[in-house]
Amino acid sequence: MKHILIATTALSIAALDAQADELKLGLATAQTGGLAPYDAPVVEGIRIAVDEINAAGGIGGKIMIEMTEKDVRSDTAQTSISVQELVDAGSEAIVLPCDADPSIAAAAIVASAQIPAISTCASSPTLPLIGGDYVFANFPGDNVQATVSASWAFEQGMKTVFILYSPDSQYTTMPLYFADVMKSLGGEVLGEATYNIGQPDFSAIATQIAALDPAPDVVMTSAYEPDFPTFIKALRAAGYEGQVIGSDGIDSPTTFGLGDAAEGVVFSTAGHATEGSPLEGFNTLYEETTGSKSETVFNAVGYDLVKVLEAAVVAAGSTEPQAIRDAMANLEDVQGATSLITYKGTTGMPVRQVSLVRVKSGERELVGQPSPRADLIPAPRMQ
Amino acid sequence: MELTAPRSQLAAAVLAVPGFVVLLALAGDAIGTSVERTIIVFLISLTAIAAMGLYSGNSGILSFGHLSFMGIGAYAAALLTLPAQIKGATLPALPEWLAVIELGLLPATLTAVILTMTVAGLVGLAIWRLDGSAATISTLALLIITHGILIGWRDVTRGAQTFFGVPRDTTIWVAAAGCVISLVVARLYRDSACGLRLRAGRENAIAAAAIGISVPRERFIAFVLSAGLMALSGALIAHFLGAFSPKKFYFTDTFFLLAMLIVGGMTTVTGAVLGAVVVTLLTELLRRLEGGLDLGFVEIPQVFGTTQIGIGMLILLALMRRPEGLAGLREWEEWLIPPRRTAVDPKPLSPAESDPLDAISLTKRFGGVVATEEVSVTVTPGEIVGLIGPNGSGKTTLLNQLSGVLRPSEGAITKGGKDLVHLPPHKFVDAGIARTFQNIRLFPTLSVYQNVQAAALATKGGRDAGARVAAALERLGLSGVTETMAGNLSYGDQRRVEIARALVCQPSLIFLDEPAAGMNREETDALMEILRKLNSDLGIGILLVDHDLGLINALCHRIIVLNEGKLIAEGSPEEVRRNPAVIEAYLGTSKKETR
Numbered sequence: 001m002k003h004i005l006i007a008t009t010a011l012s013i014a015a016l017d018a019q020a021d022e023l024k025l026g027l028a029t030a031q032t033g034g035l036a037p038y039d040a041p042v043v044e045g046i047r048i049a050v051d052e053i054n055a056a057g058g059i060g061g062k063i064m065i066e067m068t069e070k071d072v073r074s075d076t077a078q079t080s081i082s083v084q085e086l087v088d089a090g091s092e093a094i095v096l097p098c099d100a101d102p103s104i105a106a107a108a109i110v111a112s113a114q115i116p117a118i119s120t121c122a123s124s125p126t127l128p129l130i131g132g133d134y135v136f137a138n139f140p141g142d143n144v145q146a147t148v149s150a151s152w153a154f155e156q157g158m159k160t161v162f163i164l165y166s167p168d169s170q171y172t173t174m175p176l177y178f179a180d181v182m183k184s185l186g187g188e189v190l191g192e193a194t195y196n197i198g199q200p201d202f203s204a205i206a207t208q209i210a211a212l213d214p215a216p217d218v219v220m221t222s223a224y225e226p227d228f229p230t231f232i233k234a235l236r237a238a239g240y241e242g243q244v245i246g247s248d249g250i251d252s253p254t255t256f257g258l259g260d261a262a263e264g265v266v267f268s269t270a271g272h273a274t275e276g277s278p279l280e281g282f283n284t285l286y287e288e289t290t291g292s293k294s295e296t297v298f299n300a301v302g303y304d305l306v307k308v309l310e311a312a313v314v315a316a317g318s319t320e321p322q323a324i325r326d327a328m329a330n331l332e333d334v335q336g337a338t339s340l341i342t343y344k345g346t347t348g349m350p351v352r353q354v355s356l357v358r359v360k361s362g363e364r365e366l367v368g369q370p371s372p373r374a375d376l377i378p379a380p381r382m383q
Numbered sequence: 384m385e386l387t388a389p390r391s392q393l394a395a396a397v398l399a400v401p402g403f404v405v406l407l408a409l410a411g412d413a414i415g416t417s418v419e420r421t422i423i424v425f426l427i428s429l430t431a432i433a434a435m436g437l438y439s440g441n442s443g444i445l446s447f448g449h450l451s452f453m454g455i456g457a458y459a460a461a462l463l464t465l466p467a468q469i470k471g472a473t474l475p476a477l478p479e480w481l482a483v484i485e486l487g488l489l490p491a492t493l494t495a496v497i498l499t500m501t502v503a504g505l506v507g508l509a510i511w512r513l514d515g516s517a518a519t520i521s522t523l524a525l526l527i528i529t530h531g532i533l534i535g536w537r538d539v540t541r542g543a544q545t546f547f548g549v550p551r552d553t554t555i556w557v558a559a560a561g562c563v564i565s566l567v568v569a570r571l572y573r574d575s576a577c578g579l580r581l582r583a584g585r586e587n588a589i590a591a592a593a594i595g596i597s598v599p600r601e602r603f604i605a606f607v608l609s610a611g612l613m614a615l616s617g618a619l620i621a622h623f624l625g626a627f628s629p630k631k632f633y634f635t636d637t638f639f640l641l642a643m644l645i646v647g648g649m650t651t652v653t654g655a656v657l658g659a660v661v662v663t664l665l666t667e668l669l670r671r672l673e674g675g676l677d678l679g680f681v682e683i684p685q686v687f688g689t690t691q692i693g694i695g696m697l698i699l700l701a702l703m704r705r706p707e708g709l710a711g712l713r714e715w716e717e718w719l720i721p722p723r724r725t726a727v728d729p730k731p732l733s734p735a736e737s738d739p740l741d742a743i744s745l746t747k748r749f750g751g752v753v754a755t756e757e758v759s760v761t762v763t764p765g766e767i768v769g770l771i772g773p774n775g776s777g778k779t780t781l782l783n784q785l786s787g788v789l790r791p792s793e794g795a796i797t798k799g800g801k802d803l804v805h806l807p808p809h810k811f812v813d814a815g816i817a818r819t820f821q822n823i824r825l826f827p828t829l830s831v832y833q834n835v836q837a838a839a840l841a842t843k844g845g846r847d848a849g850a851r852v853a854a855a856l857e858r859l860g861l862s863g864v865t866e867t868m869a870g871n872l873s874y875g876d877q878r879r880v881e882i883a884r885a886l887v888c889q890p891s892l893i894f895l896d897e898p899a900a901g902m903n904r905e906e907t908d909a910l911m912e913i914l915r916k917l918n919s920d921l922g923i924g925i926l927l928v929d930h931d932l933g934l935i936n937a938l939c940h941r942i943i944v945l946n947e948g949k950l951i952a953e954g955s956p957e958e959v960r961r962n963p964a965v966i967e968a969y970l971g972t973s974k975k976e977t978r
Contacts (some may be wrong), residue, residue, distance in 0.1 A: 031687035033635065069674055071687040076624050076631055077424050085417040100545045104626035108551060130547055168534060168543045197543075382472050 022064045023319045025050070025309070026086030027095045028106065029120055033074025038098040038298060042120040043069070045282075045302020045337075046095065048289050053306065059313045065306075076102045080109060087113040092321045093309055095120060096135070100127050100170065107131035116325035118308070121301055123248075124170040125380035128348025134325055138305045140248075140339075141349040142170070142222070143380060145268040146177035147372040148354040149220070149245050152266075154185045158217035158243055162190050162209050164231065165221065168197040173381070174222035174247055180378040190216045199227060202234040210238035217242055224249030233261045251297065256362050265359045270297045271338030272355035272366045282337035297338060304336030308343075308350075339369075349380070385845065387836055388574035389722035389866075396652070396716045400566045403656070408559035419555055425663050426558040427619045432644050432655045433562075433569040434612030438605045440649040441578055443585035444515070447637055448522030449613050451529035454632030455502055456495045456614025457621035458533065458540055461549040463491035464622065469548035476538035488552040492618040496611045503610030504603075511603040514588070526637065533629035545626050553623035561619045565612045570652045570714075576840045577604050579829075582650075583837040586826035589788060592808035593818055594838035594888055642694055646701045648708020650828075653715045661709065662694060669693040712828045722866045724832070729857050730850030735891035735923045736815060738799030739763040745784050745794035747777075754780040756948045757794070764815075764891040764924040767914070769939035769956075771932065773968055777948040778928045779821055782894050785926070786818045787811035812842055817885035818894035821928075823877045827870025831861055831880050834869045835887050842888040855887040859913060874901040879910070886917065892924040893917070899931050907931065911938055936960075944968070 027046070029039040050065045058064040068089060070082035079102035086094055087109060094110055094117040096103040103119045104127070110117040111132045118136045119127060125141035153161070161182050163175035179189045190212055193205045209219060219242065223231055228250050235244070246255075246267035255262055273279040282303050286294040294300065311334040313319060316327035329348070334341045339353035351374070356367035386393055404426065411422035435449045462470075462477075463486040470482050486494070510521045534543045572578045584591040584598035591598055621627060647658020675685030701709065744757045755777040762768050762785075770778050783789040785796065787808040796803040798814045806814070826834050835855055839848035856862050859879045864872065869880055878898055885893050895914075899907045911934060917923045929935055935942060935956070942959040944952040946968040952959050959965055 032691060034630075069685065071670070071673065071690070073690065075635070076627055077620065080624060081417055081420045081424060084420050088416045101626055101628050101631070104545050104547045105624045108625055130545075167537055170544050 021058075021062055022066045023059060023309075023313055024090055024092045025065050025067050025095070026083075026089065026091030026093070027067060027069040028072050028079055028082040028086055028097070028102075029069075029095055030074040030097045030099075030102075031069075031071040035074040035097050035099050035102075039120050041296050041298035042098070042302035042305070043095075044290075045286075045299040045304075046306050047302075048286060048299075049303040049306035049310075051289070052285070053310060059310050063313060063319060072097060072102060074099075074102075076105045079103075080105045083109050083117075087115060091115060092319050093117070093324055095305065096122075098122055100124055100130075103127055103135065104130055107135045110134045113321075114325070115321040116312075116328055118305055120305065121298060125349045126170065126382055128346075129380055129382075131348070133329075133348075136328060136343065136348045137350060138308065139301060139350075140268075140270055140352045140354050141377075141380070142174040142247075143177040143378045144349070144351065144372050145247055145354050146174050147181050147377045148370055149247075149266070149268045149356060150178045150181035150185065150187075151373065151376065152356055152368065152370065153218050153220075153243065153245060154182065154187055156243075159187045160190050160214070160216045160218070161187060162212065162216040162219045163192045163221065164195060164205060164219065164223065165192070166195050166197050166223065166227075171247075171249065172197065172222050172224075175220045176381065177378045178220045178245075181376055184376060190214075195223065195227065195231075197227060200230070202227075202231040203238070206231070206234035206238035206240070209235060210240045215240065215242055218245055219243070220245045222247040222249055225252065225254055229254060229258055229261075232258065232265065236261045248297075251357070256359060256364065258359075259362070262359045263361070266356055266367055267359075268354045268356055270352070270355070271300055272357055272364070272369065274366060278335060278337050300337035304338055304341060307336045308334050308341055340371075345374075347380075385576040385840065385848070386571070386574050387576065387579040387833060387840070388717075389724045391723040392714070392716040392720045393570075393574055395720055396570050396714055397567055399716075400570065400652075401563050404559045404563050404566070408555050411555045421663070421667065423553065423555050423558045423623055425659060426555070426562040427553070427616055427623060428640060428643065428663075429656065429659045430558075430562045430565040430619060431613055431616035431640055432647075432659055433565040433652060434609045434616065435640060435644055436649055436652065436655045437569040437572055437612065438602075438609035439644070440651065440654070441573060441581045441585060441605055442602050444518045444522075444602070445641075445649075446522040447519065447641070448525035448529075449609065450632045450637045450640070451525050452499050452503060452610040452613035453617035453620070453636075454529060454533055454629065455499045456492075456617030457627060457632065458546065458617075459495035459498050459614070460488075460491045460618035461546060461621040461627075462539065463494060464488060464550050464552070465548055466550070473541060473548065474538065481539075488550070488557065488618070488622055492615060495618050496614045499614030499617075500607050500611040503607045507603045507606045511599045511606070526633065530629050530633050533632070540629070543628060543630070545628050547626035549621050549625045549627075551622060551625045553619050558619055558623070561615050565615060566652055566656070568608070568612060569655070572605070572608060573652065573714075576845060577601055579833060579837050580841055581605055582829060583826045583834075583841075586828060587824045589808075590820065590824035590826070590884075591837070591841075593786060593788070593812065593820075593824075594884060595809050595812035595841040596837065597807070597809045639694075642698050644708075646697055646709060648705075648710035648712070650707070650712055651710050651714045653713075654708045654710035657710050658708065662697065665693055665697060666690055722830075724865075727849035727853050729854035730847050732851065732854050732858075732886070732889055732921055734921050735764045735889070736799075737764050737922070738815070738891065740785065740796070740798045740816065740892055740924075742785060743795045743797075745781065745791045745796070747780055747784055747789060748792045753948050755784070755791075755945070758945070758948070758950045760785075760943055760950070760953075762892055762924050762926050765918070765922045766940045767918055767925045767927065767938055769935040769942040770926060770928045770945065771930075771935060771942060772945035775947075776945040776968075778945055779896060780948075781945065782818065782896055782926070782928060786816055786894055809841075812888050812890065815889075815891035816894070817888045817890035817892070819878070819881040819885055819896055819898060821896040821900070823874075823881055825869040825877055825880055825884075827868070829869055830866050831869050831872070832856070832865040834880055835861075835884050838884045839887045851887050851889070855883040858886065858917070859883040860909075875903075875906040875910075878902065879913075882913070886923075890923065892926065894926045894928075896928045897930065898927070899929055899934055907934060914938060 072079040083106040096119045098121040123139045165175040166172035248269040251269040312328035316323035331343045342351040358365045411419040581601035643658040643662045648654025669690045673689035951964045952962040
């Protein structure tokens, strides 16, 4: 017992070893457990960005980034412990998991330590609101995605909509934002239906939609696997032929493998690698570094996170946590791998470009990368 | 409250708990920051593990469902402490009275504990009769159902979304207080009358029923009590994290806590503490290693997942090397402190009342097999009756019917005019019927004293239990081995413990199923002497099944003979010995021989 204690103490001290002129970046993310599929690829992107910056001599050519990584095992209690450890160890910026539970639990710790923290990929616009001044998000907010896809649909002449959402999670209520935007543009919501995540059968809802007269121009949902495939098949089988719009949750190989059912579906996502785009550049860098192709846009999202941090440190001219936070809150048009990123004027949820992608013959086709009109973006919904 | 452990041990156990917890809390408070947080989480986990052990350890039923109660406690307490302003913003559909209420942590926790115990009571009513794996599966169902309700009841719980804004009131001292409460309650329960009865039921349910223990009822009590402590741990974790959602109270955490309990040992509070300490230390060590380290001379690469693998290996290792857990079957003080019980003067056992037991036309069928067919017997207190017959003649089946272990397919059993056929097994002892079993059914991990004490506490309303136990042990000559674990005794001694356990119930009739089996001649003679004395001193009637015809002939006033499920002879030993049907049954048909 005594030996174990001595060993752990010695190891902790070794881990605390620090140098001057560096940014201490603490990562408390889920490398194992239910959140790992989201956090792990983001952290991969973070490492690539940090290595790239350090190889070039650090931020602004002088401030090296020193990373400390902790696995929070997708557990809220462990996140609060790990974040406290990172604070104790003198971290000047902290990365939080993708999920709201642990991020909110950690928010009180970073707030009292006055250290800025960024969630890897939480998309709920309420997170920074609840989390307070020191918590930032790094992903297009649900309300922003909905604004982009609704605006696009309206421009295409689709003026009537049916929404399908699930109150089971914040993310699956994205269609409510879509309906808000549609209404403020002058469109009409013909109806809505709810489902439970994991619901085995959607035929009743599909029949309800197909029976609407007049038929809605567009059906919008943020359902993801396994709900989206089940729903889209039932919907097409029921005879609905109009436009279906989804969200980044279906940006997966499954959707492109659905065949006729998913043909023509348009969804919003964080980025699309067009020729000569920064994302293509990142994908090349990723392949050079790791030897394999990037399979998910979450890699690039991790790269974005570090780019934001870099810009904040440059703007602050220091690694003092409060200065970084203040600078970050005023960042404008930071060039990330997926998009230009702006925090200025937001509550901590970045304004980012959103890509609209169409499923065409099992391939992805870029519809557009419009920036949302700020006045259209609905306020975050707390319930 | 009747406590069943030696006072010397229990006092040490109960005093050590606050000592241990306060030291830990002092250390956490002094070091502060992340160590303090780790210790708070440890204390809350331990609060929960002790509660899980209270039920699973004492009942022997592994429960996967206890995190339901942690969840209910967490949500209930958090709803009561959540500032009204946050409720207004995040839970607009709350009922008015709940929306405006804003309690402190203590009243909120108490309310949550009471509410959770009420829920557990309702659940318990539905599942209390289930045994073994059916009971375990039902707890699994409970976990899934509660999770579903927490997600589905959106107006109150915010569904699957984060429930946040809960005041962070769980300081290290609050967690320490909760942990002390849970550990002390769990420890005292284990050695309370209820706890001993439940442990007896865990060791052997049939024997427990035969001495008057309603095992389902004891399980129910433990279930509700442990649910209350789980709610306490839930309230603590809710007010530590400040933000949580239903998935915090589901499989992942269930397995994490169960791992601690299994590694340490389910049946003791020592095991709960040891498991929590070992798993936490291992986790903390591996967690620091997996992040990758440069020790100067060697660089350890970063490998996440080491923690889970390490804990998994620990469980495997524990299960292989120490299936009962690191602490084994005894509390630390039971290993270290010699047991000293306050001596109680034996109370002379009162003479038996004299109502005879009448069985009329008992028939028992197992499918197509008729084990006993229209057997009518009467046993009167004061007499010693032998029940003999070849193997498979239905002796044990008859005994099982007369003692309530089996219910007859047809026929009537009355004692003093009271119908017994429809009574549950544990009520037979109230009618003055006690028994021993052909295959000894002791409570092997309990001490000799506790074996007998469990029976004393379950009968005659537990009155004069100490004096009765002393008298029964004395009569069977067991006073010298009271603190030995019953399972470690010799065969003959185990038989005598079984008889002492039956005797302490103060029955008017004792049924003994092959009491002399496995005994040598001297032991058998000593046993005969004891039985004779029970009969002559106390007027207890004895119904004796044995293959030792010498014993039967020497002891019995009357003998009943069964063959192929039918009563073929009844009378004095002399009459039965000369009965042709008996000779035929034992030696084969004379017709065949003469043919």
